[in-house]
Amino acid sequence: MTHILAIDQGTTSSRAILFDADMKIAATSQQEFTQHFPDSGWVEHEVEDLWRTVAETCRDVMDKTGLTASDIAGIGITNQRETTVVWDRDTGQAVHRAIVWQDRRTADFCREMKHHEPMVMARTGLLMDPYFSGTKLRWILENVDGARARARAGKLLFGTVDSYLIWKLTGGVRHVTDATNAARTMLYNIHEGRWDAEICKLLDVPMDMLPDVLDCAADFGTTDLLGGKTPILGVAGDQQAATVGQACFGKGMLKSTYGTGCFALLNTGDRPVTSTHRLLGTIAYQLDGKPTYALEGSIFIAGAVVQWLRDGLGIIGQASDTQPLADKADPQQRLYLVPAFTGLGAPHWDPDARGAIFGLTRGSGPAEFARAALESVGYQTRDLLEAMRADVPDLDETILRVDGGMSASDWSMQFLSDILGAPVDRPKVLETTALGAAWLAGMRAGVYPDQEGFARTWALERQFEPKMDEDERATRYAGWQDAVARTLTR
Known part of the structure; x- marks a missing residue:
């Protein structure tokens, strides 16, 4: 077998x-x-x-x-x-x-x-x-x-x-x-x-x-x-399976999965962290009766915003059309799409918030919508990372490991690195969720290595490093924060 x-x-x-x-x-x-x-x-x-x-x-x-x-x-x-x-x-x-x-x-x-x-x-x-x-x-x-x-x-x-x-x-x-x-x-x-x-x-x-x-x-x-x-x-x-699949077994390791939503988990070791910034304490994994805990930030809409462009607005035929369309966007326009289609998750937790677009002009079109949709995922991740840094002050040097369907987009991952002002590591194996589940079963069956051996198999495909200057990063993020503030109902 x-x-x-x-x-x-x-x-x-x-x-x-x-x-x-x-x-x-x-x-x-x-x-x-x-x-x-x-x-x-x-x-x-x-x-x-x-x-x-x-x-x-x-x-x-x-x-x-x-x-x-x-x-x-x-x-x-x-x-x-x-x-x-x-x-x-x-x-x-x-x-x-x-x-x-x-x-x-x-x-x-x-x-x-x-x-x-x-x-x-x-x-x-x-x-x-x-x-x-x-x-x-x-x-x-x-x-x-x-x-x-x-x-x-x-x-x-x-x-x-x-x-x-x-x-x-x-x-x-x-x-x-x-x-x-x-x-x-x-x-x-x-x-x-x-x-x-x-x-x-x-x-x-x-x-x-x-x-x-x-x-x-x-x-x-x-x-x-x-x-x-x-x-x-x-x-x-x-999300825990992806944490395992990314071999985030060490305290302070951080992964973010971009599927329908986006979920960032920070390994906090054998003790849970009680967040003061409305993040979640959870179990990252449990082996041999011993839980390892995590701090989690949950975004409800990530890849689903691309589905909305396709199925709701009809401006793309398939998900892969989003990046080339975003490349055509007018750089002088600054649209912010807050995708609160089913409320906002961490760190806002406003179930009554609904989606909104800010900064529209007469010249705004499908390209600007596509760029704003992709950027919204980066901005929301920045919200999570800011909250994590506040809860765990020594997090500043942590490198983010990414996975999920949207992580295959070079455009999205470069913007993510730019707006975070931090490196983003994409592994060779993007199927980390399935891999995590497979490793758990295979390790139990005796056909796959233990944690240490599995961690050694993790391999980097590409590291994205920030290219945006700090002033532009701060200006863009301030605009996002203003857009979110206008969307919140509480």
């Missing part, structure tokens, strides 16, 4: 990636699925779409390579975090569509519960915000007929996407999650390593619904999906 299968279940698509014994990609398969927006700020997925696309992509990569279950040493799973699924314990039928991490429907409830935020943050590292799973779960129990009674009777199960997939993969035998996904629910005490009874009571969540919490590399069960018994040995939420 020489291969590892990584399942990467994301916000807009599901992917299966086969890695060989040298951690090189042998085959990939990807399927997009429909996004549902039933109301303003609401985002949902059909739960069956998540399972169907995972199952079909897994079978597809096996068909492409001619491998069988006997060739697969283990499966690693990484997933969109916070997205909430509730299903029937006996039938496996979801009681409601999955409520996606971007969804803001519980914003009013979170405001009502704001006085509990100090307690919640002290225990979970998280803010009282609609982003996290806990209030989404409460909404389902409150709004689906009979759901609360069924949950109290032990008939319903809750999980983030990893839990649901494992339940399906194991034929309903295992109801489990890992520490990184548990840490994003707002129900898990990251200091004590257990579900928090007081917070569950506060949200009226029956604790029998909750999965067992395991290390990121553990025995999560076995599946017959590939035609034989295959163990599931690694699980991590997508």
Whole structure:
């Protein structure tokens, strides 16, 4: 058994990636699925779409390579975090569509519960915000007929996407999650390593619904999906998996992933940092029962802003058209696009903010929109880094490791380096999320090296260094801050 299968279940698509014994990609398969927006700020997925696309992509990569279950040493799973699924314990039928991490429907409830935020943050590292799973779960129990009674009777199960997939993969035998996904629910005490009874009571969540919490590399069960018994040995939420895949095992190491959103995680070692600048404390990974913590900044819209240019405005045909279009923008125009389509994340945490464009002139056109969209990702990352520097003062010399689809854009990464005033390192392997999940499973299976050995395999493809002078950097960022201030509702 020489291969590892990584399942990467994301916000807009599901992917299966086969890695060989040298951690090189042998085959990939990807399927997009429909996004549902039933109301303003609401985002949902059909739960069956998540399972169907995972199952079909897994079978597809096996068909492409001619491998069988006997060739697969283990499966690693990484997933969109916070997205909430509730299903029937006996039938496996979801009681409601999955409520996606971007969804803001519980914003009013979170405001009502704001006085509990100090307690919640002290225990979970998280803010009282609609982003996290806990209030989404409460909404389902409150709004689906009979759901609360069924949950109290032990008939319903809750999980983030990893839990649901494992339940399906194991034929309903295992109801489990890992520490990184548990840490994003707002129900898990990251200091004590257990579900928090007081917070569950506060949200009226029956604790029998909750999965067992395991290390990121553990025995999560076995599946017959590939035609034989295959163990599931690694699980991590997508941003934590990318942190692992970037080999950010040392305290002070920082990575930022650019997918649908953007998520920057700073390894803070064996002690969590309590942010005073509205960042999140979370678990970066947990091995051998020992959590390693991180400080996280979450941006809701990064690559999704390019999708908006394509699908919403129709000014590009495909994502790769954005960079050449941005190159044509008038350098004298200074547009700022604040992509608060589903509110603003860190460090602002304003669920009611909505997108806005500032600096429009009669000459503004598609090229200027494209440039402003790409620049918005750099500006938002600067917001996160400024907050991290304030929380961890010795961070100034840290180099940022980047990954995710948008990191392939030289234009975007150069602007990122320019506006940060810091180097940006892009690795040779950009599939760091899938690689992180694969390494967790492969390390557990004994076919991949330990942490130290894995860290030595990380290789730089290109380092971007800042070229913008300090005065221009300061002027541009001040303009961004003004635009954000005009967008905020609080």
